[in-house]
Amino acid sequence: MRRFKGIAMTVVMGGVIAVAAGCGSDDAKTSSSEGKGSGQLQGEVITDGSSTVFPIMEAVAEEYMGTQPDVKVSVGASGTGGGFKKFIAGDTDLANASRPVKEEETALLEEKGVKYTELKLAFDGISIVANKDNEFIDSLTVEELQKLWVDNGKVKKWSDIRPEWPKEEIKFYSPGTDSGTYDYFNEVILEEKPMVENATLSEDDNVLVQGVEGDKNAIGFFGYAYYSENKDKLKILSIDNGKGAVEPTHETIKSGEYAPLSRPLYTYVANKSVAEKEQVADYTQFVIENAGELAEEVGYISLPEEEYQKDLDKLKELEK
Amino acid sequence: MKLINKSQVAKKMPVRLAVNTVCKGLFFLATLVGLIVLAILFYRIFTQGIGSLNGDFLQNFASRKPEEAGIKAALIGSIWLMVVVAPVSLLLGVGTAIYLEEYARKNWITTFIKVNISNLAGVPSIVFGLLGLTVFVRALALDRSILAAGLTMSLLVLPVIIVAAQEAIRAVPRDLREASFGMGATKWQTILKVVLPAAVPGILTGGILALSRAIGETAPLVVVGIPMFIAFLPQTVMDTFTVLPMQIYNWTSRPQEEFQQVAAAGIIVLLILLIFMNSIAVLIRNKFQKRY
Numbered sequence: 001m002r003r004f005k006g007i008a009m010t011v012v013m014g015g016v017i018a019v020a021a022g023c024g025s026d027d028a029k030t031s032s033s034e035g036k037g038s039g040q041l042q043g044e045v046i047t048d049g050s051s052t053v054f055p056i057m058e059a060v061a062e063e064y065m066g067t068q069p070d071v072k073v074s075v076g077a078s079g080t081g082g083g084f085k086k087f088i089a090g091d092t093d094l095a096n097a098s099r100p101v102k103e104e105e106t107a108l109l110e111e112k113g114v115k116y117t118e119l120k121l122a123f124d125g126i127s128i129v130a131n132k133d134n135e136f137i138d139s140l141t142v143e144e145l146q147k148l149w150v151d152n153g154k155v156k157k158w159s160d161i162r163p164e165w166p167k168e169e170i171k172f173y174s175p176g177t178d179s180g181t182y183d184y185f186n187e188v189i190l191e192e193k194p195m196v197e198n199a200t201l202s203e204d205d206n207v208l209v210q211g212v213e214g215d216k217n218a219i220g221f222f223g224y225a226y227y228s229e230n231k232d233k234l235k236i237l238s239i240d241n242g243k244g245a246v247e248p249t250h251e252t253i254k255s256g257e258y259a260p261l262s263r264p265l266y267t268y269v270a271n272k273s274v275a276e277k278e279q280v281a282d283y284t285q286f287v288i289e290n291a292g293e294l295a296e297e298v299g300y301i302s303l304p305e306e307e308y309q310k311d312l313d314k315l316k317e318l319e320k
Numbered sequence: 321m322k323l324i325n326k327s328q329v330a331k332k333m334p335v336r337l338a339v340n341t342v343c344k345g346l347f348f349l350a351t352l353v354g355l356i357v358l359a360i361l362f363y364r365i366f367t368q369g370i371g372s373l374n375g376d377f378l379q380n381f382a383s384r385k386p387e388e389a390g391i392k393a394a395l396i397g398s399i400w401l402m403v404v405v406a407p408v409s410l411l412l413g414v415g416t417a418i419y420l421e422e423y424a425r426k427n428w429i430t431t432f433i434k435v436n437i438s439n440l441a442g443v444p445s446i447v448f449g450l451l452g453l454t455v456f457v458r459a460l461a462l463d464r465s466i467l468a469a470g471l472t473m474s475l476l477v478l479p480v481i482i483v484a485a486q487e488a489i490r491a492v493p494r495d496l497r498e499a500s501f502g503m504g505a506t507k508w509q510t511i512l513k514v515v516l517p518a519a520v521p522g523i524l525t526g527g528i529l530a531l532s533r534a535i536g537e538t539a540p541l542v543v544v545g546i547p548m549f550i551a552f553l554p555q556t557v558m559d560t561f562t563v564l565p566m567q568i569y570n571w572t573s574r575p576q577e578e579f580q581q582v583a584a585a586g587i588i589v590l591l592i593l594l595i596f597m598n599s600i601a602v603l604i605r606n607k608f609q610k611r612y
Contacts (some may be wrong), residue, residue, distance in 0.1 A: 044560075046464075048545065051573065058549045059384035065551040074464075074547035074560055077570065086545060091464075204573045229575040298384050299575060 010117030029237030041071050049083025049096030050180050050202075053222055053265050055298040056121055057096055060287050063294065067286070071279045079203075080180035084268075088112055092275040093280045094287075097266045098124070099187075115271040117143040117318060119288060119311045120301055122295035125253035126261040127227040128186060129234040131216050136165050139238035139245035142189070142260065148219065149174075149185075151194045158217070172199035173211040173220030179203060181223060188260045196292055209234065224248055253301045265300065273278030274318045286314050330610065365591075369584025377585055380566060382552045386578035387572070391586050393550050397466075397561035398535055398593065399552055404470025405477065405534045410527055412480030414516075417523075420482075421489040422511055434486075441479035448476040449543030457544055464545045468559040472540050477530035486525020488519040520608040528601040532594055536566045564590045 004175030054077040061073040064121045080097045082154070087095035088108045091285060101109070101118070102159055109116060128145065130137050136158070140148070144161050148170065158165035174195060175181040182201075187190060202208055205222040212218040213233045227248070238245035243257050252258040267287065273280040372386075380390020416437075424430045452472025460470035480583045492515050500510040547562055547569045564586060572584035 046547075048547070054548065054570070055384060055574070058382065061549055061551060062381070065381075072550070072552045072560075074562075075549040076542075076545060076547040078542055078545065082542075089458075091545060170350055205575070206573060209575075223575075226575040230576065294384070 014120050020045070027062060027088050040280055041068050042207060043071060043277060045071060045073045045094070045237070045277075045280050045283045046076075046092045047094040047267070048078055048086050048098060049075070049094075049267070050098040051077040052079040052098040052124065052180055052263070053121065054078075055225075056265070056291060056295045056300060057267070057299055059294040060290055063290060064283060068279070068282065071283065073283060079178040080183065081178055084276045087116070087268060087270070088308055089112060090114065090270075093277070094284070095268055098263070099183045101268060114155040115163045117271060117274075119284070119290040119314065120268050120303055121265045121267055121287070122300040123225040123247040123253050124263055124300050125258050126181060126221050126225045126263065127224050127248050127262070128219065128221045128239065129212055129227055130237060131212055131218050132233060132235050133158055133216050134235055137219075137237060139240055141240040144240070145189050145239065146191070148172075149195055149199075150190055151196045155198075156196060168217050171211075171215050171218040172196050173208045173218055174199045174201050175205060175208065176201045176203040181221075184263050185221060185261075196250055204303075217244040223299075224253060227289065228299060248292065250301055254304075264303070265295075269311075269315075269318075271318050274315065281315070284315055285312070286318035288315065326396060327480060329336065330464050334486075340381055344556065353506055365584045365587050368581050369586070369588045372581050372585035373588055377582075378589070382549055382570070386576060386582050389579070391564070391567060392563045394562050394567035394586070395593070396553050396587060398564045398590075400466045400557070400561055401470055401473065401563055402531065402597070404557060405464055405473045406527075406531060407472065408532070409474040409477050409481055409530060410523075413478050413527075413530075414485050416478075416482045417485030417489055418511060421486055422507065428569075431545055437479050437482050441483060444539075445537055446539045446543055449540030452540060463558070464547070464560045465558045466554055469544050469556070469561070470545055472544055473534045473537065476537065476540060477534045480530040480533070481523075481526050484529070485519070485523045488522025488526070491522060492518045499523050509600060517608055521605045524601045524605050525573055528598055531597060535563075535597075536565050536590070537538070538569055541566060541582050558585060564593070 013114045029270070047061075054075060063076050064071070064073055075096075076086075076092075080099055083092070083095040083097065084101065084105045085218050086092045088105065090112070095116075101116075126139065138160075147161055148156065149172070156170045157167050158170055159167045172195075174185070177232065187197070200208075200211055202211075205226045208220045208222050209226055212220040213230070217239075227234060236247055238247040239261060240246070246252050246258050248258045248261070253262045256262060269280070269284050275281075275282060288308055292305075292308060296302050325552060328542060376388075378395065379392055381393050382391075383389040420430060420434060422435075437569060449472060452468060452475070456462045456468035456471050459584050460468075462471075496514050496518060497510055500514045505513070541563060546566065548566050550560065550562050568583050568586040568590065569581045571586060574580075
């Protein structure tokens with residue numbers, strides 16, 4: 001009996017190790033052949049934070065592998081808030097954020113003695129969308145947007161916003177409360193007042209796209225990339241902030257004309273990591289130099305050139 | 321003398337047969353619901369993902385370009401995770417079950433422990449993630465390593481394995497144990513040579529369910545801080561890593577349609593890995609089932 005058990009265990013472990021070793025060894029080969037050349041850095045760069053910023057950081061890390069194959073870059077996506085928690089605890093070198101750092105987070109960072117630098121990476125335009133079959137709605141003013149989304153304890157009908165609109169119940173779709181997108185919307189539109197209670201919240205923006213697509217009376221919001229990939233399925237709403245209705249497009253987001261819903265995306269780097277770890281300094285510089293182009297590739301909008309120059313200058317200061 | 325009232329039986333017979341047929345139909349329907357849902361799922365996943373599934377997909381790291389995205393890091397990561405979770409959770413789980421069933425006195429403390437273990441099986445996985453973050457990642461300073469994540473996952477699946485192993489051990493007939501004692505075997509000899517071999521099929525069924533859960537979980541790993549993107553392979557259990565379900569989740573949440581296909585291909589890989597693990601368990605189970 002013991003023999004059988006022995007054989008069984010050997011088979012299981014052997015199989016697992018063989019698979020692991022098989023794939024491991026061919027990686028070793030490729031990395032050693034690429035790893036030649038001078039100025040090769042080593043070590044780890046740990047980044048975590050917003051899932052909105054994740055595609056940009058993934059793209060940067062992917063490209064960085066080509067120049068510094070021995071630096072181990074890991075990118076997490078535990079949300080802007082989750083990323084800051086880890087950043088405060090000193091677990092990460094960079095915290096990616098789809099909103100600026102909050103006051104309570106700054107206080108905690110100060111308490112822990114973590115000094116940091118804010119770097120802007122790209123723009124995103126929070127897009128307000130309605131169902132394709134919705135014929136009466138084209139644009140909203142910021143006040144109407146607030147009236148729509150702030151909870152008043154009653155069931156909301158379209159006619160509550162503008163009397164000529166139908167008396168049908170509105171269905172709301174919003175990103176989850178952990179997301180920076182929600183935080184940003186909460187700040188600029190809701191002004192910290194509670195959101196309508198029957199809103200459907202989801203951390204997965206594709207769920208919101210499907211929700212709005214399938215419900216005639218739906219309204220929802222999410223990052224620009226999700227709208228631009230689903231242009232044929234959704235109806236985009238122009239937002240009027242008092243200077244005329246503006247539709248979110250590449251140009252209006254970049255110029256800042258699409259206000260107040262065009263927002264910058266950030267990464268926060270720990271000053272200590274830049275000063276002490278050569279690979280973090282090098283990686284951060286690589287991030288700034290490539291963020292614009294790679295952000296465009298994954299569906300965001302690059303900043304004006306001088307913004308990146310400002311980021312680079314800040315980083316140079318740190319390295320001194 | 322008539323033992324059976326034939327006319328009475330004949331009167332009731334059609335009803336009884338009808339009830340039987342209805343029940344058979346109902347249970348078949350119940351089976352069918354599961355099968356149909358599974359078939360639809362398979363159909364969707366395979367038609368979506370088969371196009372992206374090729375050698376490059378297994379060889380490449382994740383990428384911003386859907387056509388270049390691969391699953392290498394996640395696949396190897398998941399296998400590494402199993403290397404930690406399988407031995408740790410099985411040894412601890414079966415050990416606990418043996419103690420509770422064979423050695424522990426039957427008193428209220430044992431009952432209390434057993435009830436609590438069953439309750440633990442229902443605790444949301446994210447709670448185990450928080451526990452892992454506090455104990456393994458921070459207090460024991462294991463960082464975001466395979467070991468820390470593996471131990472967290474082991475804790476998560478431990479209750480399932482303990483309960484399954486307890487049931488399996490309890491189902492071993494008393495006669496077998498008594499015969500063994502009668503031959504002069506000690507308790508440990510009896511457990512090792514009689515009880516465990518007889519209980520292996522049951523233990524493995526629980527074990528494979530538990531490991532399947534561990535390989536499909538993401539929530540505790542997100543809390544522990546396992547990254548979603550890495551472009552290197554772990555070399556030891558102290559390295560950081562990523563796993564299949566996290567990679568798949570990452571892809572499904574992308575706005576680009578092409579990533580949905582890549583995600584489907586990832587799901588196929590996860591299914592194949594699961595089938596591979598299951599078949600190993602079935603092989604071992606058959607080996608032991610023949611003996612009794």
